[in-house]
Amino acid sequence: MNTVEFIDFSTFYGQKAVLRNINMKFTANSITAIIGPSGCGKTTLLRSINRTAELENGFNSRGDIRVLGQSINEYRNVSILRRRVGMVYQVPVALPLSIMENVLFGPKYYGVKNRSELEAITEKCLRRVALWDEVKDRLKRPASQLSGGQKQRLAIARALAVEPQLLLLDEPCSSLDPASTGMIEDLLTQLAEEITIIIVTHNLFQAKRISHETAFILEGRLIEKAPTNKLFESPEKPETQGFVSGLFG
Ligand SMILES: Nc1ncnc2c1ncn2[C@@H]1O[C@H](COP(=O)(O)OP(=O)(O)O)[C@@H](O)[C@H]1O
Numbered sequence: 374m375n376t377v378e379f380i381d382f383s384t385f386y387g388q389k390a391v392l393r394n395i396n397m398k399f400t401a402n403s404i405t406a407i408i409g410p411s412g413c414g415k416t417t418l419l420r421s422i423n424r425t426a427e428l429e430n431g432f433n434s435r436g437d438i439r440v441l442g443q444s445i446n447e448y449r450n451v452s453i454l455r456r457r458v459g460m461v462y463q464v465p466v467a468l469p470l471s472i473m474e475n476v477l478f479g480p481k482y483y484g485v486k487n488r489s490e491l492e493a494i495t496e497k498c499l500r501r502v503a504l505w506d507e508v509k510d511r512l513k514r515p516a517s518q519l520s521g522g523q524k525q526r527l528a529i530a531r532a533l534a535v536e537p538q539l540l541l542l543d544e545p546c547s548s549l550d551p552a553s554t555g556m557i558e559d560l561l562t563q564l565a566e567e568i569t570i571i572i573v574t575h576n577l578f579q580a581k582r583i584s585h586e587t588a589f590i591l592e593g594r595l596i597e598k599a600p601t602n603k604l605f606e607s608p609e610k611p612e613t614q615g616f617v618s619g620l621f622g
């Protein structure tokens with residue numbers, strides 16, 4: 374089944390076209406990398422899926438996106454959509470709360486109150502992001518004390534805590550050192566066995582290392598989407614060839 378499907382989807386900020394007639398499907402339980410030069414619309418594409426792009430002034434869209442078979446505009450309540458679609462940003466965001474409260478932010482919002490259940494969610498999510506052993510003795514301490522790499526793993530744990538079926542990550546490793554980047558790549562590879570992952574990355578090596586498919590966007594158009602090896606080694610389009618060989622971007 375396709376977890377996400379773009380159908381003739383275009384977006385605008387005021388009069389300015391950003392995404393242009395995107396048609397693209399994402400398969401379940403896989404990692405898709407989105408690559409393309411700065412300003413081509415990658416962030417807008419991700420934020421369209423969970424309908425946070427529409428919070429921007431002047432944003433409007435045409436066409437449709439289907440998430441788990443349902444049009445994003447037909448969700449009775451946008452919070453139901455956002456619960457299914459977790460998002461992690463470029464700058465690691467730790468809420469000004471304890472480590473544990475960061476993980477539990479979503480579950481509490483959605484009404485989980487039972488203490489042992491909350492503790493179980495905390496441990497499970499911190500284990501899934503390989504952070505449990507590092508923080509289990511200081512769960513009540515402020516999350517602000519964590520390193521950048523730890524904060525980013527915590528942000529992923531917070532996203533996972535409401536059990537999304539889809540995880541969107543917007544250049545999640547761009548501010549991290551190689552060791553933290555490696556940990557995040559490993560955990561994304563594991564998570565893809567259970568959920569669908571779409572990751573925007575400016576690091577072509579990262580796309581090659583972890584993604585099953587790669588989509589190349591240029592000036593708001595989908596130029597090519599293919600299995601990652603194919604896209605990098607024998608792309609169909611000259612624009613893709615130019616980008617992956619470092620001619621521009
Ligand atoms: N809130 C906004 N208002 C107006 N223009 C925007 C806004 N956000 C992004 N843009 C414009 O949309 C285009 C795509 O931006 P973005 O999706 O952030 O690209 P990318 O993530 O690939 O760098 C850029 O030209 C950017 O300037």
Ligand SMILES: [Mg+2]
Pocket residue numbers: 415416417543
């Ligand atoms: Mg961006």
